Amino acid sequence: MSAVAGADNLGDLYELLGVDRGASDEEIKRAYRKRARELHPDNNPGDEVSEAKFKEVSLAYEVLRDPERRERYDRFGAEGVFSQGAGGSPFDFDGGLGDIFEAFFGQMAGGGGRGRRRGPVPGADAEVSLRLTFAEAAFGARKELSVRLPVSCETCEGTGARPGTSAISCPDCQGTGEIRRIRQSLLGQVVTAAACGRCQGLGETIPTPCTQCRGEGRRLEDRSLVVEVPAGVEHGSTLRLADRGAAGPRGGPNGSLFVHLSVEADDRFERAGDDLHTTLSIAMTQAVLGCHVDVETLEEPRTVAIAPGTQSGYEIRLKGLGIPHLRGRGRGDLFIHVAVEVPTELSARQEELLRELAAERGEEVAEGGHDGVFSRLRSAFG
Secondary structure (H helix, E strand, O other), X not given: OEOOOOHHHOOOHHHHHOOOOOOOHHHHHHHHHHHHHHHOOOOOOOOHHHHHHHHHHHHHHHHHOOHHHHHHHHHHXXXXXXXXXXXXXXXXXXXXXXXXXXXXXXXXXXXXXOOOOOOOOOOOOEEEEEEEOHHHHHHOEEEEEEEEEEEEOOOOOOOOEXXXXXXXXXXXXXXXXXXXEEEEEOOEEEEEEEEOOOOOOOOEEOOXXXXXXXXXXXXXXXXXEEEEEOOOOOOOOEEEXXXXXXXXXXXOOOOOEEEEEEEOOOOOOEEEOOEEEEEEEEEHHHHHHOEEEEEOOOOOOEEEEEXXXXXXXXXXXXXXXXXXXXXXXXXXXXXXXEEEEOOOOOOHHHHHHHHHHHHHHOOOOOOOOOXXXXXXXXXXXX
């Protein structure tokens, strides 16, 4: 007969965890974590079916994570593990189920022993948006923000109790912050724990609340803060400011403030990582004969040389004139893309010179006076 009531009806332990028989220890561990989170009583309050399945999954994990028990189970099945004389009860492991729940869920959910006091609850995280110019994102900036968040009450110094008074131990949970209940399951008697509803898991109640914060230990206020934006941030990135979020109730630690960055576009440049790209338009004659042209950068203009015969689409690279690297030293590069402009309007003399050039080079061009085809069309329909 099995040493654990109902153990024979567990079914295949590998199927309970959703793994095959050749699964590695790490795969079994990951599978257990996933199934345990889905079935945990805290996520399924009042669902006895989920609770029972949760215990089965936990039992399956305790067997399969132990190499010796897993080998016995693979060779002899459930009888090799759960029967009398098979090496002890399946609950004969370090600390019982409570240690597993503590490791994965951060709370005592089983076994004997005293519950632990949970202490002050941390404040919530907060979010805010910050708009930056292109240059501020490139080189960094100090920006001032105004945020409305719960802050520690100065009157009671965050305790929630009226000055001269103090909190007392919660009478419902005797200061543990937990209410423990004993339930019967197919595995026997199981002790579960949940946060005390009266003190919200703090272990304390306040008989005489602070008149300013009404026992909350915090007040909603507008505060200004300075954000140090590092050089090289991109549009859509987020800064995390630890301990700058909402204050926790009754002296609990602050949450984090997440600053979402929005970077204004710059008509001159297009960013690709830490590199910048810009377009330089030059005249046809400058491209043919060569020239020196001033090009805008993130700082002062730079003069670049255009070699004779430069084609449209030619690329010039200026090293170290891009965006500073967010992590590490140095900067990206500035890439200049040359665009050769072809004139659309010519004087009679300019057209004559170009026709002479075309004739000299033996290049065939359209016929017509300096007004060209459009002039003849206007005459025809005039």
